[in-house]
């Protein structure tokens with residue numbers, strides 16, 4: 001049973017990306033991050049984000065950590081945010097399927113062992129990142145996304161996370 005759930009287990013769980021300091025990443029030998037967009041860097045569908053998140057992106061740029069965005073959002077929205085954040089990325093990525101994770105790793109020029117996938121969703125970001133051989137960071141969603149299917153997904157996520165917690169060892 002534990003084996004089945006392994007691809008759904010995040011390596012780290014944090015409140016938001018700002019907890020990922022250069023020191024923390026260095027300690028775990030993580031040299032690149034693949035980042036989800038909606039509810040990870042920017043509230044769902046919003047065109048604004050918190051100054052703390054913008055500062056964190058600048059801090060990553062100033063350190064040696066390389067960033068790449070892999071989002072399931074439309075190209076137009078991803079294009080806007082990669083210009084704002086000044087790092088590359090791709091939209092309509094169909095996470096958790098591996099195609100665009102592979103492309104991102106190639107663009108970063110790093111092996112999957114040195115990259116972490118960061119996102120707010122278990123069945124796209126965490127599952128996809130784990131299957132691609134990366135470590136995975138799950139963040140709490142920046143906003144409440146009220147879409148009916150997301151509500152169902154969130155319930156399933158809570159169930160899986162509860163199961164993982166109960167079976168931590």
Ligand SMILES: [Mg+2]
Nearest residue numbers: 036038039120
């Ligand atoms: Mg997301």
